Amino acid sequence: MMKRMAGLIFVLLMVFVSACGNNGGNNTSNETTGNNTAASGNNAAATTDNAAATNDAAAETETVAPADPFGKYPELVEFTTIRPTMNNPKFPEGESYEDNVFNKFMEEKLNVKPKFVWMAPQDGDAYKKKLDLSIGGNDIPDVFQIVGKNITEVQATVKRLVEADMIEDLTSAYDKYASPAIKEAFASADNRGLDLYKIDGKLYGMPGQSALEGMNFVWVRDDWRKKLNLPEPKTLEDVEAIAKAFKDSDPAGKGTTVPLAMQMQTETDGLFGPGFIFDQFDAYPRLFYKDASGSVVYGGIQPQIKDSLKVIADLYKNGEIEKDFALKDTGQLQELLASGRAGIVGQAWWGVWYPLFMTLQNVPDADWKPYAIPAKNGKLNMGATNTSNTVLVVKKGFKYPELPIKWLNVYNANRDTEWWVKTSQDKYKDANEKATIWSGISIMRTDDIVNQAKDIVAAVNGEKDPATLPFKNNDAFTNIKKFIDELQSQPQAASKNLLQWQNTRSWYDAMGSAAKLESNVVYSAFDGTTPTMEKKLTALNELQMKAYHKIIMGKADADQEFDQFVSDWKAQGGDDILKEINEALSK
Template identity: 25%
Template sequence: MTNGNGKRKVALGLSTVLVSSIVLSACSSENSAAGNSGSGEQQAGSLKIEIFDRGNAPAGLTASDNFLTNYVKENFGKASNINVEFVPIPRSEEVTKLNVLMASGTDVPDIVFTYDSGTFNKYAEQGGLTDLAPLLQEYGQNLTKFLGEDTLRYGQYDGVQFSIPAKRSTVGKYASFIRQDWLDKLGLPVPVTTDELYNTLTAFKTKDPGGTGGKVIPLGMTIAAAQYDSLVWSFIKPVSEQERFELTQNLSSRDYPVLLPGFKDAIQYLNKLYNEGLISKDFALDENKETLTQNIGNGLVGAFSDDNDAIFYPDGTYDILSKNNPNAVLTAIDPYTNSEGKTAKPVSAPNGMYIMIPKSSKHAVEAIKYLDWMASEDHLQYIQNGIEGEHYKLEDGVPVSIPDMSEESANKLMGGGDIGIIANGRIFESQEKNNEAFVKSFRTKYQEIVAKALEISNTNPIEQVYTSRPIEAESKYGTTLAEKVKQLMVKSIMVSPGEFDATYESMMKDYMSSGGQAILDERKAAYSEQK
C-alpha cells in the first residue's frame, strides 16, 4: 500500500451483468449463511487472501510466494491449522479483476479490498458482502481495539459493518515550500499570511533572485489538488454544520468546496496570480506535475505546495534541485490564512482501503481471525519492518531502516505494505510515535524539514464530512463532476480579469446541470436523515 498521502482512486464502472451476478451469487449461496454466522458449522482449514501484484517482484519471488507470505502461512496458518493462499491481482487492474471475481461467486478470495469507496458501496448495496459486526464481536477484539470506532464507522453502509477500513498512521496531506536562499538574498522574512506570500511572489518575479534570466516561476502550480487545495480552502468562509454537510460535494472520495461560500473568491485570486505572471503558465497541462517537478529541479520555482512527503524520496524533487544547485535550500511554510487568520487545510479521512469479506465466502470466521491475528502481538510490526538488526534498528522505540542492508535482506521485505492491510503507514501506541516513525523513514538530511511539513499538514485540519450513508448522486456523477471542476478552474483562471465573472458563472451552470444540483438535493435530504 502507499502512504495515506499517496491516494489513488479507481472509477467503479460495474456493468449491469456483473452487478446482477454479484447479487445472485450472494443471495443464492445457502452455505454462506452458516459460513458468515460465526457458528461452529463453518468450514475451517482454508483461507484465500487477495494481494496486489505490482509486477516488480525480484527474481525467484512472486507477490504470492515470498518471505512475508511464508511468514503468514507459518505463524498464522500453520499455528491455526488453516491453509492460507494468497491470490495475486494486478494493482493496475484491481477494480476490474475484483468485479470479475465477485461476479463469479466461487473463485473470489475470502478477503478482498479496494481503495475506491464507490466500489465498496456498490458491493454493499447489491448484497454482495458479509455483515462483519457479529464476527468482530466474537473473533475480532484485537482488531476492533486497533482500529477504534472512528475508523470502523467508515466501513459501514447504512449502519451495517460491511468492511474493515484500514487505519491511517497520519491524516495530514499538504504542506507548502519556499526557496529560503531566495528569501535570504532579498532580505525577506518567511511569509506567514496570504498577503505576505503575495508580496514575496511579486518580489521573486521582479527581482529574480535565482538568476533565471526571466524564466522565474514565483509560485509553481498544476491542476492537481496537492498544488492548489491549501490555497483554495483558505478562502472558504465559516459555515454552519448543516451548510458544510449540504454544500460539500464529495467527488472520487475527496471533498470539493465548489458550492461553499468563498470558492469563487479562491478561483478569482488564482486568476489574479495567473494574469500577473505569478503562477505557472502551463499549469493546466501538468496534472501529473512532471513539468513542475522539472522546473523546481532546474531552480526556476520560488514556492509551491505538495503532499507533505512527495519531494523527499531518493532521486526525487529535492535531490534533483540539490544536484543542479547545491546552494538551494527549501523551507516548509504554512502561509494560506483564512478569514479567521487560521491556516486551515483539508486532511484525509482516518481510513485507507476497504477490506471486505464476500457474502459467498465460507471462511468468514477464518478471515476475521486472520485480521485479528495481524492486529495482535507484534505481527503487523514484523510484516511492516522485518527483522531487528537485519532490516532496522530501534531508536527510541521506533524502527529505523538500515540503509546498507544486503539485497537478500531487502528482498525479504517485499510486499510488506500489501500484506499488512489493516494499516496505511506504520502505526504505534500513540500518534506521536506514528509521526516519529514517519519522519525517521526518510534520510537524516531531510528529517528536520519532513517533521515541519508533517506538522504543517496537520495544523488546523479540515476533516472530511462524514455521511452515514452513501450519496448515490455522488457515485453516479462523481467522476464526471471532478473533471468539470478542473475545466471550471482552468477556464476561469486563464481568462482576462474582465471575462472572469461570465466565464465562471457559465462553467458553474454547466457543473450544476451535470449532476451538481442532484448531489446538492440529495445531501439536503440526507442531512435530516443523519441528524
C-alpha cells in the same frame, strides 16, 4: 445447572443418612420422632436453600476469560482464501505468495495458515471479475479481501454479499477481538472507516485505513529569502509579499525568476497546484462533501472558491505567476524546478524527496524549506478522500469469524518492528513484490504521520528520549540531529548532505510544523461514480477549468464569470449528479 443439581443431591443424601442414624439410635415416642423429623426437614430445607444460594453465587462470580486479541489458537487453523496479486511478481529465492517469511511469522504467532483457492492480478479488474463469478456461483472462501477502483465499488460488493446472506456480521467479533490500538486507529477518524462497511448498524468487514498526509505546504527557496532578509511566512499575505520580493529582486538573474511556480492545466489543485491558496479559504474545488445541513455539495461551485481565484488572479496580474501556467504539464513544472529559477511552489510534505531535490543538482547553493500556513480559522485546512478502499470479509458459517481481526491485530502491531523492517529491506531488497504476506492491510491512525513527526522533533530537541522512538524512525532522527547540530551552517549544506537535508525538511520542518497546528479535515462524502457522472463529469471538469482560467487571467469579471459558471455547471448535469449522490447515500 449441573453444579447446582449436584449440590442439591449431595444435601439430600446427607439429610437421608442423618435421618436414618437418628431413627436407629433413639427409641423415642412418635411425638418426639415427629418433632425431630420436622426439625430435620426444616434443617434440610434450610441447608438446601443455602446450598442453592451458594451455587448461584458461584455461578455469578464465575467469569469467562476475556477474549485475547493476540491469542494463539490451540490447534492449527487452516482457512481458505484468495488474493489479488501484482503482474509478473519477482520474489526472493524461496519466497512466494503461498510460502514466505511473513506468513510463517503469522502462523507462529496465531497458529493459522491460509490455503489459497486462487489468485488473480489486481490490475485490469481480473481479481474483481473472478470474485464476482465466485459470488454468483455461491463459491466463496472462508476469508477474503474485496478491492475496487473506489470505495463505492467495494461497498457495492459487500452489500451484494450481505443481501445474499453470504458473509458474517463481525460486530461482536470486532468488539471482543480488535486490539486497543486498532480501535484507537479507527476512532481517530470518528470510526468513519468502519461505518463505510456497516449495513443496518452491523459491521460486515475489516477495512484498512491510512494516515492523512495531503496537507499543502508552501515551499520557499530559503536561500533567496535569507539573502533578501525576508521574515519566514506565517500567513498567506506573507507568502504574497515574498513572491513580490522575488519578482522585484530577480534572484535567479536576467529576468528569469519565476516567483511562484504553479501548474493548473487540467487539475484545479494537483501536484504543483494552488492547493495551499484554496485551503486558506476552506475551499475544495474537486471534492463532493457534506455541508452543515448534511447534504452533499460540490466544492468547485462554492462561494469561497471565487475568493481563492481572486488571490491567484492578483498574483498573475502582478507577474508573479507565469503567463502560460495553464499550459504547463507536470514534466514542464519539474524542468522549471530543476532549473533553479522558481522561488515558491505548493507541494506535499515529501516534496523535498521528489522533485525539489533536483534544484540542488543545478544550483548547489539552493535550499528549499516548507511552511505550514494556517488559514483564517487558525487551522490547517485540508480536503481528503476516505481512507479505506479495501476490506476483509468472512464467509457465513466460518467457525472463526474473529480470525481476520486477530490477523490484522498482529500484523499492525509488528509491521514497524526492527525484524519486519529489516526483513523487507534486506531479504526483499531486489524483489519487485514485497507484500507477500496474505493480508498486509494497514490500519493507521489518521494522524499517525503527524504524531511520528511530533515525536521525532521532540527527540531532536532533547524533549524526548530517542531510545523510545520506534525503529522505523531511527534513521530520520539520526539524520535530522546531525543536520541541525553540525551541518546546516556549512556552505552548500543541502546539496552536500542530501539525505540529512531531506529528512530535516520533510519530517522536522514540514510535518513538524503541521503537528503544531490543529487540523480541519473535510472528507469526501462520495468517491464513486453515478450514471450522470459517467456521461458528463469530464465535460463539467473542462467547463470548470475554463472558467477558473478566465478568472485568473483577468479575461472576465470574476464575480460575473464565476456566477455564470455555477449556473452552467448545475444546468449541464451538476444538479443531476448531486441528486444521484444524495439518493445513493440515503439508501
